[in-house]
Amino acid sequence: MITVYGRRNSSSVQLVMWAIHELGLEHERLDYGHGHAATNTDAYLSMNPMGRVPALVDGPVSLFESAAILRYLAAQYGDEDFWPSNPERRAELDKWAEWGKNTFTEAVLDIFVYDVRLDPQTRDPAVLHDAAQKVSGLARLLEDRIGTGPFLSSDTLTFADIACGHILYRYFNLDWPRPELPNLKSYYERLKKRSAFSEHVMVSYEDLRGSY
Ligand SMILES: N[C@@H](CCC(=O)N[C@@H](CS)C(=O)NCC(=O)O)C(=O)O
Structure with a gap:
């Protein structure tokens, strides 16, 4: 039995939970982290x-x-579609998985911190401007890579879609000047139709508001 330790409104936990549900794995999730069980104990x-x-x-x-x-x-x-055994095929997806979890997600989280976690009194609009410029440029790369999709591998959902796609709920719901990117929007609409995504990624972050 798999045990996941982490609160459901953490984007890093959401990535894991989305994967677990796509793979149909038996599991339990225990609420740890901000506002829940402590993560500074020896056991944790x-x-x-x-x-x-x-x-x-x-x-x-x-x-x-x-x-x-x-x-x-x-x-x-995972099966051959989700995690290709061919190193070249997998690496083509993995470079986007790496980019999605690191470069793209970290940039979107800068907007998340600005829009949600900071007390509005302490926000500097110049920070949002710079973060929006950065995320827009990165999102254009994903727009081009996805094209008409439907997924990064073109036909079925893989681990790379989870690494890139788990942050799109925040990307599309935070208050910032998003560029018009039709491929990315359609990709997000396709992800929203998946029950694992709607259940585990489309999770309210209201409890985190002003929590910095
Ligand atoms: N690179 C790490 C990031 C882990 C991380 O920073 N998690 C955040 C939530 S997304 C956290 O633990 N926040 C403090 C808390 O919840 O107590 C990962 O992907 O697992």
Whole structure:
């Protein structure tokens, strides 16, 4: 049985939970992190020495870092479509998975911090301007890569869609001047139709408002 430690309004936890549900894995999720059980205990730090969420335990396997967890789940439980065994085919997707989880997600989270986590009194509009410029440029890359899709692999959803797509709920719901990108919008609409996405990624972040 897989155990996930982490609150459902964390984007890193959402990435893991989306993957678990796409793969149909038996699991439990326990609420840890901001506003929930503490992550600075010895027991928790033995699973994730960063004291962050998520952590995952699957029998003898104990992991932290959501992208590493995603790749583990994909390699252990995914089929050939979700996690291609051919190194070239997988690497073509993995470069976008890496970019999605690091470059793109981190940039979107700068807008998240501005729009949601900061007290409105402390916001500097110049910060939003710079973050919006950056995210817009990155989103245009994803727009071109997706094209008419339907997914990054072109026909079926893979681990790379989860790494890139898990942050799109925030991308499309935060208050910022989004560029018009029709391919990205259609891709998001396709993801929204998946029950694993709507249940585990489209999660309210209102509890995090003003929490910096
Ligand atoms: N790179 C890490 C980031 C982990 C991280 O920063 N998690 C945030 C939530 S997204 C966290 O633990 N926040 C503090 C808390 O919830 O106590 C990963 O992808 O797992």
